[in-house]
Amino acid sequence: MxxxxxxxxxxxxxxxxxxxxxxxxxxxxxxxxxxxxxxxxxxxxxxxxxxxxxxxxxxxxxxxxxxxxxxxxxxxxxxxxxxSHIRSWRRQLTAGHRPVQETWNTLVDDSSTLTVWENNAVNGMLQNADYARHVFESYAALQNSPRDAEDAVRTRMKRQEWLYRPGKRLHLLMWEGALRAQVCPPAVLAAQLDRLLGVVGMDTVHLGIVPYEAALTLPPANPFWIFDERLVIVEDWHAELWLDDRVTIALYSRVWENFNQSAVYGIDAQRVISRARQAVSI
CATH class of the missing domain: 1.10.260.40 (lambda repressor-like DNA-binding domains)
Structure with missing residues (x-):
């Protein structure tokens, strides 16, 4: 808290x-x-x-x-x-990104189902190490926080073990723009998109992509996570918002369902990812 x-x-x-x-x-x-x-x-x-x-x-x-x-x-x-439980980045990052990632690992470990909307970058649950490293370095520079990208990357990679545990489910929706955001060198982005192509079809991962051309009922605003319908975390530039009242959780569930109506899955999702992959100039 x-x-x-x-x-x-x-x-x-x-x-x-x-x-x-x-x-x-x-x-x-x-x-x-x-x-x-x-x-x-x-x-x-x-x-x-x-x-x-x-x-x-x-x-x-x-x-x-x-x-x-x-x-x-x-x-x-x-x-x-x-x-709203406001967790400012300034305070959270006083000791670097690793402690923040450890908190997230605990939250994920305690959850059976993650329901996630991501609109600005490849979601952390599916990032490879090189991609994650560039993300951490960018945010550390923005927040002027300790540079501990290697420790943060190791901690984030450990979280992904959750994906291979029986009974776990990741319901992840990503905006196509998240696939194309060049937050890292082209070669790193290409490798990251190749990893996403391989994730489609995993029994613990339900990956949907919302294409640019899809009709939307809502603007593709802030990313958020829903943990077992008990907690929502919304990410913003200044802070994370931890929201645990039933009405708010229900609201974010409805937002996710709205985006889900515009998403494609399976082979169609792979086509959108491949389209983004082909646009990367290495």
Missing amino acids: STDYQKAREDLGRRLRELRVESPHGRLTGTYLAEQLGWTQSKISKLENGRQTPTVEDLRAWADATGQHEVFQELHGRLKGFE
């Missing part, structure tokens, strides 16, 4: 405690409030100490039980403010 998110949750907890202690009905004990709400004492404690995220219904009930109905909108606003 990000430091930004946890701090916001602790701040909200302190505000809840303040409302309980300063209730117009007089100072309320945690035990009394729990009884009034039909909650356990442990829930009161967790909410006040920032160890549990309240629901909208929890906040409404708290405001009503403490006799301060008018503060609900304030509490709701605070909650909405940290529904």
Whole structure:
């Protein structure tokens, strides 16, 4: 969990405690409030100490039980403010890319199904080492972070072992532009596209390509990952957004399904990849 998110949750907890202690009905004990709400004492404690995220219904009930109905909108606003778990790249990359990749390896290891949309580069789960190295070096230069591309590459390659484990499924959609982005020398890009051609048909990989000429119902915006329908990670220039509320996860699932309607698979996907491969001048 990000430091930004946890701090916001602790701040909200302190505000809840303040409302309980300063209730117009007089100072309320945690035990009394729990009884009034039909909650356990442990829930009161967790909410006040920032160890549990309240629901909208929890906040409404708290405001009503403490006799301060008018503060609900304030509490709701605070909650909405940290529904996105913001992990800034500046903070994450203070020790380089390897620790970030290790965090991702843990997330992937704990997942059975990955549902991914990629619009700007070949997805990390299918990158070869040379391609990944150039990507890491570019981002390290952008963020002025420690240069640890070799360690980061080894960690990313280790993550790909997941693809060969029984019961794992990668549902990956890539925009054709991701195949053509020259984020590396032509020879490296050509080898990367050759690897993609060989991935089509793997039993753990469901690779779809959205061709340039496909009709789209949505613009091909930011890349994102859905982990077992429990977490969405959206990548942006300044940060990753870690989103775990059901409504948002459902939204990103719908976005993925929209792109899936425009995707081609199997031999047709290989044709699009081959078209991009032939365009590479070595």
